[in-house]
Amino acid sequence: MSKTRPLARMAAGAAGLACVGAMLAAPAGAAVPAHAPGHNAATALSGNGPIAVPTISAVTFAGKTADRSLLELPSNPLVSAKVLHSTAKADSARSAVADVLIKKLDLSAHAIVAKCSHGHGTVDLVSAEAHGQKLAVSPSKNSAIKVGLGKLGTAVVTLNKQTHAPDGSLTVTAIEAQVPLGGKKETIDVSTATCAPHHGKAPIGPGHPGKPAPSQPPSAQPSQPPSNNGQAPAPTPVHHDLPVTG
Amino acid sequence: MDVTRSATSVTAVVVAAVAFLAAGCGSSDSPQKAPNPKPLSKGDQARLPQATTYGTVNGAPADPAPNAAQDGTVLHVTKDVVVYDKPGGKAIAMLPAQQLNGPTWVPVIAKQAGWRQVLLPSRPNHTSGWLAGGGGFKEATSSYRVAVDLAKHKVTVTNGGKTAGTWTVAVGSKKDPTPTGRTFVLAALAPTHPTYSKLIFPLGTHSNSLDKFGGGPGTVALHGWPDSSIFGHNVSHGCVRFPENALTTLARIPLGSPVTIT
Numbered sequence: 145m146s147k148t149r150p151l152a153r154m155a156a157g158a159a160g161l162a163c164v165g166a167m168l169a170a171p172a173g174a175a176v177p178a179h180a181p182g183h184n185a186a187t188a189l190s191g192n193g194p195i196a197v198p199t200i201s202a203v204t205f206a207g208k209t210a211d212r213s214l215l216e217l218p219s220n221p222l223v224s225a226k227v228l229h230s231t232a233k234a235d236s237a238r239s240a241v242a243d244v245l246i247k248k249l250d251l252s253a254h255a256i257v258a259k260c261s262h263g264h265g266t267v268d269l270v271s272a273e274a275h276g277q278k279l280a281v282s283p284s285k286n287s288a289i290k291v292g293l294g295k296l297g298t299a300v301v302t303l304n305k306q307t308h309a310p311d312g313s314l315t316v317t318a319i320e321a322q323v324p325l326g327g328k329k330e331t332i333d334v335s336t337a338t339c340a341p342h343h344g345k346a347p348i349g350p351g352h353p354g355k356p357a358p359s360q361p362p363s364a365q366p367s368q369p370p371s372n373n374g375q376a377p378a379p380t381p382v383h384h385d386l387p388v389t390g
Numbered sequence: 391m392d393v394t395r396s397a398t399s400v401t402a403v404v405v406a407a408v409a410f411l412a413a414g415c416g417s418s419d420s421p422q423k424a425p426n427p428k429p430l431s432k433g434d435q436a437r438l439p440q441a442t443t444y445g446t447v448n449g450a451p452a453d454p455a456p457n458a459a460q461d462g463t464v465l466h467v468t469k470d471v472v473v474y475d476k477p478g479g480k481a482i483a484m485l486p487a488q489q490l491n492g493p494t495w496v497p498v499i500a501k502q503a504g505w506r507q508v509l510l511p512s513r514p515n516h517t518s519g520w521l522a523g524g525g526g527f528k529e530a531t532s533s534y535r536v537a538v539d540l541a542k543h544k545v546t547v548t549n550g551g552k553t554a555g556t557w558t559v560a561v562g563s564k565k566d567p568t569p570t571g572r573t574f575v576l577a578a579l580a581p582t583h584p585t586y587s588k589l590i591f592p593l594g595t596h597s598n599s600l601d602k603f604g605g606g607p608g609t610v611a612l613h614g615w616p617d618s619s620i621f622g623h624n625v626s627h628g629c630v631r632f633p634e635n636a637l638t639t640l641a642r643i644p645l646g647s648p649v650t651i652t
Contacts, residue, residue: 385583
């Protein structure tokens, strides 16, 4: 853990400053990518939590195009899906899943696609809806919707989740669903793609201050819903790590 | 939630004016014609520093009233926009549409003929910049205020003038004091691996004694703390530490909401 004071204020022996107070964990980036850093990779579906959801069609580019498909997801209580396909190439990664249904959230889609190329990520949702709400074909980055599940709690569905790893690689997840399950949480990722930054330069992300890589789209839409009657809304917290002064 | 995938940044050409919500801001709009922003190529825009918590913007005009109240007018920046040192003046930075993976909301401290002067989240503290009217942001109002009284170790959050919560807190130590003056709520973060707080609310201000801390740029934040023995004391490295039960109220505060630290 390091903290830096202006040089003029450094006293002799200050190099051995003990880090007291807020001992922050070293930032791991907004989220740890599921794939090896610096490699283009894609995963059609994965899960993490009390219910075993298999990782399907996970591929990584390692010198030649990697491609994997599965016609139908093995039966599990949370999610059903067909034609799960991932491709990882030298300059891009793509993952697509068809006929997705997460019954608990009343979330369905004809197709869910994530693409990542040269540090730029895009998501396509075809005929997608969640809890009666139609989802945009090209949702804003890191937009989130909450689905109330009554006594079971609230599920959070993040669309077009984009995070940067410390090495600058971008991971795009078309849909991330966090489902409360008996006090615990199940996270399901549908269509994830990871790619290296454009021309090797890291785009802006946690711990990487500076100018954005040219390929990074400049616009970003809120995870905070639009204002209501001119009133600024309460924010939706975003998963992100920033070492603050504690 | 629709978003265009066009990679076009805001150009310097003034487009048709956007109808802003009426909101007083201390100084009413001047009746004179708005000076046009100076044209800026995309290459020039790319060379400007980013007005984020990580960045430093040189030449940004100082906040003319760093201890004044702010009326709650906030801008939601929807496209990366150029920041100028004055209406029709020199471009000094880009204010991106994202801060810390979330949306950019900044408080408005003045208006002039369609231009908006906003507080910036970058260093140095208490700096501002002007945004040209014509697109790239939407105006709204926050009814929340956060008042931090360092001497009393007390924070009061109000909503529409009514107290939403008040807490005894811990603040910066003598060596690393919490910076005073007006700032704003920059972001609402849920750490990937929470340690001392499930939620962290970085502000648009930085430590004056620490250029960096823990690998970060020395951003000061509001956050929870699990050990109640510290409240009422000057023990942090600049952040304001709250009892954990404050997080529910803090989480309701819109981004861009004014925070005054005295």
